[in-house]
Amino acid sequence: MHVIAHDPYSPADHARAIGVELVNFDQAITTAEFISLHMPLTPTTSKILNDDTFAKMKKGVRIVNVARGGVIDEDALVRALDARIVAQHLMFSQRSHQQQTINWFCMRMLLQLHILVPVQWKLRKGFNAQEAVVGALRGELAATAVNAPMVPAEVLSELKPYVVLAEKLGRLAVQLVAGGSGVKTVEVTYASARAPDDLDTRLLRAMITKGIIEPISSVFVNLVNADFTAKQRGLRISEERIVLDGSPESPLDFIQVQIANVESKFASVILESGEIKVEGQVKDGIPHLTRVGSFEVDVSLEGSIILCRQVDQPAMIGSVGSICVRRM
DSSP: OOOEEOOTTSOHHHHHHTTOEEOOHHHHHHHOSEEEEOOOOOTTTTTOBSHHHHHHSOTTEEEEEOSOGGGBOHHHHHHHHHTTSEEEEEEOOOSOOOHHHHHHHHHHEEEOSSOOSOHHHHHHHHHHHHHHHHHHHTTOOOTTOTTSOOOOHHHHHHHHHHHHHHHHHHHHHHHTBGGGOOOOEEEEEEEESSOGGGOOOHHHHHHHHHHHHGGGSSOOOOTTTHHHHHHHTTOEEEEEEEEOSSOOOSSOSEEEEEEESOOBSOGGGBOTTSEEEEEEEEETTEEEEEEETTEEEEEEOSSOOOOOOOOSOTTHHHHHHHHHHHHO
16 A cells, blocks of 8 residues: 655655655645545635545545544535545544535445444554553653654664663763753764664654753653753754664664763863763663763663762772662
């Protein structure tokens, strides 16, 4: 099945990620054999399907309207049904209709108020919803979250450890900022052997935003509101992708987060250019911190991390370890 769509707000990479070809409105209505409507009712979309648009459609087209009833001119729909341009029409609505249209419901249309599926499917959908809610409460990714960056299930599974890495790098970077405030510019670098079009970074960017904002505010950031929250706080996040040579077995080689124009209690984490930089990789499915400032490290990001200044002398590591054990 070839799926096309008209959506003036959907980015092309989003459509490609879910196997959909974006076309203009006229192409959509003249080409499709099945048309599904998903849109708000606005002055622009009111009666968007009318005599003119029905005349352009393939004869025998099937229409499913899961939007508002007002996006279709009902009188024009009756004429299209009568002319056999529209073979069948399914709508989900609670609004009243003219008697003429109601007569057509009985003959050529289906009016469904809720879910038009077998009972077993309803149960399965209910179980899926419950599993998604429980997973979200556990802090897991919700693949079906409304208005969240849409990522195919197989890609979501592959990205999961990198999503955790992205949030932890954001949290670590902002906690290195003196006072934790004044963060306005963040630069994120993704290194991968995959082609740029094969890597959708919106989910990763959302988690980096979450990691940066939550430790320094009372705002709860999620996949849906991340970009909006960043804009509200004047936080600008720029992204760069580095294409590496080699086999693209994993989606990313490393993620690097830099916060510009800030101060830190730890001078060694600030580069000569005046930026705080942290970098991480996923190793055997576990997020690792691999760079802090100009220092290369290899630290698992599971659990808590203590970063402290010390005098370079013997027995310091043992002393810090003893203190940590006593505090546990």
